[in-house]
Amino acid sequence: MTPTHHIDPLIPQAALRPPDEVMRLDRMGAFFPTRLSFMRTLIRRLSEEKAVVSRPVWEINDAGYGHAVYSLSLSGRIYSLVAFSTALPEDKRTDRVIAEAWDSSYVLFDGIPSNEDITRLQQNTPKQEAGRFKPQDLILSRANKSVRLFEHVVECLAAGKQPDQSLLLSIGYLMRTTAVYGNGKFGIADRSRISDRPGLQGPFQAEMLSVWLTRGFTFDLVEHVARSRSPETFVGLDRDSKRFLGIGNATGLGMAPFLVSHPTLINNWMLVRETALARVRAIPTAEATVVQAIRQLMDRATQHIKQWNVADTVQMAKIEQLRTEFATVVELMTDDWLAAPNPWDRLIKDVSSLSIECQELVVALVLEPHGSLIDGLTDCMASDEIPRLAPAMPLEKLKAILLENYGWALKVDLSLREETRLFWYVSEEKLEPRLGERYEEAGAEIEMPFDICRQVQDLLKDLENLPASTSVAELLLQHPQYRQIVRRIQCTEKYPYSEIRDNLIAGNCLPINMLRCKLSFFGASKFDPKSDRWTRINMYQGAPLFDEVQEKDADDWWLPVSGWTS
Amino acid sequence: MTYSENEVGSLLRKAAIGAGLSSGVAEDISRAGLWLLVHGLAGDQAVLQGISRLEPHKSLERGEGQAIAIDRACSALDGPLVFDLAAASAGKFQARLQQVDNPMLLLGIAGVAAADYDLAITIEFTNTPPFVIGAEGTIASNIRVPDRGADAVVTCQRGVSDRKKTPQMRPTLSVDSETFKELLKHAAKTYVPATAASREKGAGAGLIDND
Numbered sequence: 001m002t003p004t005h006h007i008d009p010l011i012p013q014a015a016l017r018p019p020d021e022v023m024r025l026d027r028m029g030a031f032f033p034t035r036l037s038f039m040r041t042l043i044r045r046l047s048e049e050k051a052v053v054s055r056p057v058w059e060i061n062d063a064g065y066g067h068a069v070y071s072l073s074l075s076g077r078i079y080s081l082v083a084f085s086t087a088l089p090e091d092k093r094t095d096r097v098i099a100e101a102w103d104s105s106y107v108l109f110d111g112i113p114s115n116e117d118i119t120r121l122q123q124n125t126p127k128q129e130a131g132r133f134k135p136q137d138l139i140l141s142r143a144n145k146s147v148r149l150f151e152h153v154v155e156c157l158a159a160g161k162q163p164d165q166s167l168l169l170s171i172g173y174l175m176r177t178t179a180v181y182g183n184g185k186f187g188i189a190d191r192s193r194i195s196d197r198p199g200l201q202g203p204f205q206a207e208m209l210s211v212w213l214t215r216g217f218t219f220d221l222v223e224h225v226a227r228s229r230s231p232e233t234f235v236g237l238d239r240d241s242k243r244f245l246g247i248g249n250a251t252g253l254g255m256a257p258f259l260v261s262h263p264t265l266i267n268n269w270m271l272v273r274e275t276a277l278a279r280v281r282a283i284p285t286a287e288a289t290v291v292q293a294i295r296q297l298m299d300r301a302t303q304h305i306k307q308w309n310v311a312d313t314v315q316m317a318k319i320e321q322l323r324t325e326f327a328t329v330v331e332l333m334t335d336d337w338l339a340a341p342n343p344w345d346r347l348i349k350d351v352s353s354l355s356i357e358c359q360e361l362v363v364a365l366v367l368e369p370h371g372s373l374i375d376g377l378t379d380c381m382a383s384d385e386i387p388r389l390a391p392a393m394p395l396e397k398l399k400a401i402l403l404e405n406y407g408w409a410l411k412v413d414l415s416l417r418e419e420t421r422l423f424w425y426v427s428e429e430k431l432e433p434r435l436g437e438r439y440e441e442a443g444a445e446i447e448m449p450f451d452i453c454r455q456v457q458d459l460l461k462d463l464e465n466l467p468a469s470t471s472v473a474e475l476l477l478q479h480p481q482y483r484q485i486v487r488r489i490q491c492t493e494k495y496p497y498s499e500i501r502d503n504l505i506a507g508n509c510l511p512i513n514m515l516r517c518k519l520s521f522f523g524a525s526k527f528d529p530k531s532d533r534w535t536r537i538n539m540y541q542g543a544p545l546f547d548e549v550q551e552k553d554a555d556d557w558w559l560p561v562s563g564w565t566s
Numbered sequence: 567m568t569y570s571e572n573e574v575g576s577l578l579r580k581a582a583i584g585a586g587l588s589s590g591v592a593e594d595i596s597r598a599g600l601w602l603l604v605h606g607l608a609g610d611q612a613v614l615q616g617i618s619r620l621e622p623h624k625s626l627e628r629g630e631g632q633a634i635a636i637d638r639a640c641s642a643l644d645g646p647l648v649f650d651l652a653a654a655s656a657g658k659f660q661a662r663l664q665q666v667d668n669p670m671l672l673l674g675i676a677g678v679a680a681a682d683y684d685l686a687i688t689i690e691f692t693n694t695p696p697f698v699i700g701a702e703g704t705i706a707s708n709i710r711v712p713d714r715g716a717d718a719v720v721t722c723q724r725g726v727s728d729r730k731k732t733p734q735m736r737p738t739l740s741v742d743s744e745t746f747k748e749l750l751k752h753a754a755k756t757y758v759p760a761t762a763a764s765r766e767k768g769a770g771a772g773l774i775d776n777d
Contacts, residue, residue, distance in 0.1 A: 135570070135737040184572025192571065193737065386597075388682045391650035426580075428757040436758065443758030449589045473632075473654035477647050483590025 011373070014281035014345055016274045020408065023270070023501040029513025030318075030356040031520035032364040035371055035558060036273055039523030041378045042208045043543055045199055047554035049075065053216065053546040057118070060085060062228035064221055067122060070213050071112055075199030079138070079206075080109045081213035082121050085221060088144070095144060095178045095250045102128070104175065104217075108139035108210040110189065128179070133187040139210040140188055143175040143218075146248065150174050150222060153237065157226035160233040168241055169307060169562045172526060172538045174218040176248025180207050195384055203265065203382050204522060211539050215247045216546045239545070244562050246541030249524065252534035254432045256514040257424065260450055263491050263498035264383040269521050270497035272381050273363075276374035280366050281345040283373075286338050293369040294338075297558065298330050301365060304525075304559040312529040318357050325351075325358040368558050387491040387498075389483070395475060396468035398489060402460060405492040408501040409453040410460065420454070421507035423447035435511065435533065450504045455485040525559060567746065568738035575600050577749050578613050584755035585617035587642060594646045598674030603739045605677070605705055610741045612670035614748050615714075616642040619667065632659050639663035639718075641671040649679030649687075652722035661720040666691075669718065670711045673697060676720070677705060686723045691716045 021027070033040070057069035065087055071080040085104045092101040105125045109117065117136070124131030128142055149163075149171045156163040182204070184190040194200040200209075219242050227234040259266050286294075305323050310316050329351060337343070344366045351362045367374060403410075412419050423444045427434045438444045449455070459482050466475060472490075476483055491498050503509060510532045519527070524537040542560025544551065569577075578599040582592035595613055602609030624638040632655035636644055644663070652659040666672055669691055676687045680699045690696040691712045699705050 184570030187568075187570055187573070187738075189737070190571045389650065389653075391683070392654040425758040426756060427760040428754070429760050431757065434758070434760055436761070437763070441761050441763070446756050446758060471654040473647070473650035476650055480591055480643070480647065481588045483588060483646070484593065485590070487590060 011279055012282040013275065013278045016271075016278050019270075019405070019496045019499075020501060022274060023497055023499060025500060025502040025510060025513040027356050027360065028500070028517035029510065030360045031517050032361050033520050033523040033525050033558065034273065034276075034364045034367045035375065035555070036276060036367065036378055036381070037521055037523030038202060038204045039208050039212070039540060039543065040555065040558075041202055042205050042212065043549065043557075044375070044555050046072075046074065046549045047544070047551070049073075049199075050550040052550070053213070055220070056112070058220075058224075060221065060224055062225070063087070064225040064228075067118065068217060068220070069113060069118070070216065072213075074209065075197065077197065077199070078111055079209060080112055081210060081217065082107045082109050082113055082118060082125070083214065083217045084122060084125050086126050093144060093147075095176070099178065100130070102126070102142040102178065103145045104214075104221075105142040106140070106210060106214055106217075107133070107137045107188075108206060108213070110136045110138050110193075129186060131186060135187075135189045135193060137188045138194060138206050139180060139182050140186060141177050141180040141207075141210055141214065143177045143214060143247065145175050146171050146173060153222050154226045154229065157223060157237060158230040158234055160230075160235045162235070162238055162241060165241070165562065168244060170309075171248075172244070172541055173246050173248035174222055175214070176250060176536070177211065177214070177539075178250055180211060180249075182207050191384065195382070201382055202378060203269070208522070211247050212543065215245070215540050215543070218247070219245070219545070240563070242545055243542060243548075244560060246538040246543070246560075249519075249537050249539055250530075250534060251515050251519060251537060252432075253434060253511055255518055256511045257433045257448065257450070259500060259514050259518060260452075260504070262383075263387055263488060264385045264495050267495035267498035268381050268383045271495075272377045273521075274497070276367055276370075276377055277348070277363055279373050280370050281342070281348060283344055283370075284341055286343045290369045291335075291338050294333070294365065297365055297368050298326075298333070300561055301361060301559050302326060302330065303561040305361075307562055308526055310528045315527070315529050318355065321355050322357045322361065325354045326361060329354075329358065329362060364558070371555070387487050387495075389472070389487050390490050391471060391473035391476070393472045393490065394468065395463055395466055395470045395472065398472055398475075398486065399460070399463050399468075401493050402456060402463075402489050405496070405499065406456045406489065409456040409503070412453040412457075412503050412506070414454055414457060418507040419503060420451070420505050422505045422509060424450045424504070438505075449484055452485070452488070452499070453503045453505070455482070456489070458482075459485055459489075567743055568740050569746075571600060571604075571739055574603065574610070574739050574741060577746070577753055578610070580753035580756050581749040582613065582617050582642070582752075584752040586620055587617065591642070591646055594675065594678060595642055595671070597678045598645075598671060600739075601677040601703075602670065602674040603741075605703075607670065607673070607711070608742070609670075609674055610745045610749065612668060612674055614745050614752075616668040616671040617752060618748075621667070629660075633661065635662040635664075637664045639666045639672075641666060641668040641675065645672050645675035646679070648720060649675065649683065649685065649722065652685055652687075652720075653679070653683035653724065655722070655724070657723075659722040661722075663718045663720060665715050666718050667714055669713070669716050672718065672720075673699070673705070673711060677703065684725050688721045690719045690721075692718075 051072050053070055053072045055070050060066035065085050068083045069080050071078055083106050088101055088103045107121050107125050153163045200206050223236055308319055351359050423436050423438045425434055425436055425443050425447055512529050512532050515535055516527050519537050524539050526538040528536040542557040544554040575596050579592050579596035582595045599609035599613035602612055621640055623636045627635045632651045648661045676699050680687050680701045684701045687699045688696050694712050
């Protein structure tokens with residue numbers, strides 16, 4: 001099947017990389033942020049609109065506790081971050097989702113909050129899941145301090161010094177979020193409230209806005225506490241240091257099922273990314289300005305991966321291989337090599353023998369200087385469409401789609417215990433997705449339906465015994481249990497990138513790959529896996545500050561490097 | 567109490583799975599409940615009643631073409647399949663449903679099917695004015711929906727309606743608190759107690775939190 005969506009006859013386009021290549025967990029787990037990522041899209045829009053952030057409320061005491069409100073206008077509407085900073089006993093401090101108290105908590109509010117709104121939010125926001133919210137509350141989140149860095153920065157600024165750059169580099173954020181909730185959770189607004197609003201139509205734009213405003217709050221807070229501690233000697237945090245600090249995040253399994261349960265959305269993300277690459281690959285010659293830009297970007301990428309160090313031995317080995325391989329890519333791209341026809345297509349082909357991590361870094365690299373060609377595609381990344389069943393479809397057609405798009409699932413030998421070793425479930429204590437060991441733990445009988453391979457193989461067996469001309473409606477009359485898998489299979493006909501093409505219950509399934517894929521679309525970098533099931537990341541590292549977003553180069557922050565400013 | 571659409575939809579889906587429906591059917595039952603709530607009808611109670619007693623039909627007979635007759639129709643189990651057959655039918659489709667266990671839920675399922683399959687659906691319950699549901703989602707909600715056990719004739723025709731955008735969801739949906747509690751009980755059957763092993767592998771685990 002040849003995916004044909006997003007083809008604009010006026011824009012030349014190479015062939016898309018097929019879903020069998022792209023939708024594999026090992027490749028998805030090697031994605032890097034690109035200029036199509038959601039944080040980049042938001043910052044571009046804020047920059048185009050010359051957005052101005054105001055701080056109408058600052059009720060924070062000398063110790064750094066209280067509340068603040070930040071407001072800005074985005075595409076004609078005002079949104080406000082209401083931030084609460086609270087004292088947190090050390091024995092209550094944990095990044096786990098099971099935590100019940102945090103250093104700070106936030107609501108992105110639709111409009112300007114009244115005093116009554118702030119009072120209501122003050123009573124509920126610090127409680128997070130235990131609070132109750134209203135449809136004016138768009139996003140709910142919380143963050144804990146990096147105690148080491150926050151206190152170090154306070155001490156330094158109070159003493160009139162800048163913080164230790166090596167500590168900034170190794171941590172990279174003053175606070176890290178442990179959850180950012182949207183779409184109706186705990187009574188906040190459903191996505192449908194904002195899905196048609198300019199500025200928030202794209203995926204996760206409200207969440208990204210909330211996190212960017214939160215980042216600004218962390219700078220104000222750390223400076224406020226330092227100034228209060230020693231007003232005479234206080235100095236502000238220098239601009240370069242602020243620019244390098246993002247917002248940390250600990251992300252676990254809760255994020256992984258999203259990619260399975262939103263097939264049309266994940267298709268659109270992937271399809272846009274692949275279409276952008278196909279457009280770039282079709283460029284016949286590299287313009288001088290682009291060559292100059294790509295050389296600067298290669299320098300930056302080299303520095304970025306040099307500064308990317310993690311404790312995880314598997315990921316660190318990949319990073320070291322990436323450093324070596326990317327150096328060969330840089331060497332390869334001489335002036336003569338770049339001057340020859342179809343440079344970007346040749347580049348993608350030439351790196352295909354290197355590690356997937358290097359291949360995907362090069363994909364992100366070649367997209368970066370081609371904004372005018374590809375940025376418009378980001379308008380196609382949202383989807384609120386629910387996959388619909390096609391009951392009239394003859395079974396011969398259903399079978400053909402299955403054989404075309406699920407060959408990967410049919411190859412799995414389900415008689416091997418290793419291929420069914422894991423099961424996904426919802427935990428009783430926090431209602432969060434978890435992974436269990438099927439042959440060692442209880443609960444597999446009520447697993448989440450992520451056993452796609454097994455469902456596909458069972459369905460195919462029954463399809464073999466039914467007349468080809470029979471309709472899907474007749475099949476479901478006899479076998480209603482196939483309703484979901486039939487819908488998924490039919491969905492792949494129109495949305496070829498809607499299914500992860502790997503066995504999600506195999507013993508060797510690494511959920512960390514799903515997390516990195518989704519987080520790369522957010523625009524996160526510095527992936528720091530802490531196990532095969534959760535990772536730390538950094539969001540908005542290198543992004544413009546509140547007073548920089550209006551500047552011309554506000555979009556130039558792909559792969560941030562310590563000590564670098566655009 | 568009021569809830570977001572996503573909260574209610576998620577709860578209805580989990581409750582339906584907890585009650586024993588497959589995930590695919592549960593998805594449609596959840597959407598049916600939401601459809602009713604958005605139209606000012608008691609979708610929460612319809613789903614709760616519909617999933618609380620999942621008794622398979624007594625008999626199912628096929629007539630000419632795609633026509634179907636079901637005795638002791640179970641709305642949750644049979645409803646989606648009836649409208650699937652209607653969507654697969656080339657012409658006018660008719661189903662005779664005897665002793666429908668949950669007429670309200672059947673209406674919700676019809677509402678979703680009308681939009682998904684571009685069907686104009688008429689449901690005639692015994693001694694009740696017919697309900698007409700267009701693909702654009704219109705239904706009169708001031709008509710009394712019959713109680714359990716009513717007979718119904720369902721007539722469907724494809725592609726005859728003036729299809730419009732599905733109506734915007736309401737900012738909040740009102741759900742009866744007792745019904746909510748009962749739905750939570752069903753949903754809880756889909757939850758698994760986390761093991762120590764799973765907790766040790768979760769996000770944030772294994773770190774000194776003060777770093």
